[in-house]
Amino acid sequence: MRLAGKTALITGGTSGIGLAAARTFVREGARVALCARDGKKAQALAAELGPGSVGVHMDVSDLDSIAAGAVLASEALGGIDIVFANAGITVFKPFADWTGEDFDKLFAVNTKGQFFTVQKAAPFMRDCGVVILTGSIAAKTGQPNMALYAASKAPALALAKGIAAALLARRIRVFCLSPGPTKTAVFTSEGPFANGAEKALATVQARVPIGRAADPSEQAEVALFLASDASSFMLGTEIVVDGGKSQL
Template identity: 45%
Template sequence: MGKLEGKTAVITGGASGIGLATAKRFIADGAFVYIFGRRQEALDAALAELGPEARAVRGDTTNPDDLDHLFETIKGEKGGIDILFANAGVGEFAPLGQITADHYAHTFDINVRGTLFTVQKALPLIRKGGSIILTGSTVGVMGTPAMSVYSASKAAVRNFARSWALDLKGTGIRVNVLSPGATETQKVRELFATTGMEDEIVAGFEEKAPLGRIGDPSETAAVAAFLASDDSSYMTGGEVFVDGGIAQV
């Protein structure tokens, strides 16, 4: 029996990258998983990989009606939620002097407002003993050139967990932040490629990380499974880094 046997999990941004890897891991550990994302083609492709223990719902975390549809669907089909992985996010390069209002709004709408209302709208369905996992980032605790807006959004997510742990006192619901470093996903590769220096950026991360490489999504998924399970039953308000040590030394 897997450590998530019989659990119902929800993963936003679940059709690719860390979200998809985590969906695979949760299913392997016994959970039924709802993945939520904006692109139907990506959702369909993900479902083909995940099999019958997954269900896809199309929508945008910045759209309240889409979130309502997601949680109404889950309520009707499963009755409640045991694990919520608020993973949907976006990052773009923009150095000081080139930051636009649109860049700021886009980043904060998805990373901060989307995370907030995903959790708040899910809360009535989250069962006692449930686990909320928020996707943070190493840049939330580091200075990072050309990523100040993204970094600030992830610092906000970090404080959500601290504050919500207090708001949730007495409910039995835990909330923690999972903060990856550079990870081998299509989205990360596309971001690096916008600079024209993709290989150099990856090499820089590999040189800085004590483990000498960037991460694999399955490694982050393994830690998500830990935070989702009773193995982390005495953890709330915390942050766990999966970064090869890059933000720790």
């Protein structure tokens, strides 16, 4: 088991890539703290994961909530080996329709929340741990209706490098995992495409060289690689998992 005896704090842990990562990490021997705004849902899902995993309320747009959640997660797990700062939100709009509120909301969660999740969790991390930040290939290509979302995800790689340098003395390895199109809540009626979700998914998949979107479990397997000793000679780098969309 590749994560035997390890513990992990995962934000955005109740759906999509975060939940898939939690299941994958537990499968490989880890105990997990599922962190999300919906604490009750996090607790219910953690119970399904099995003994040793916990659900924690954490709103990554609120620094006090992040700090409190990090304490609770550390106390429940007995310390933290892996931080997967995965929580994020998606907003798509025509260029002329973006508002200051949209800007603040996106950056509060996707950028500020990501940085402070790691900062608040770091004191509870054991040396030689791993931090994974979720980026996006949206930051690599100009796309209509995605300007602010892409801008809010672009800092993930810079944060990974800066945090890696800051934590170097503790031998904590930091990475940026940048997914391409993935079958998450974005492509459901609850996502930004609303009633056009099925059409949006078909359109996106047609632009992926592999010809489909990823399953969240595929992103989780890459997160597992980064969280495990298999990535022991890697540091401060970005792993792109996008079916070739940003490459070809």
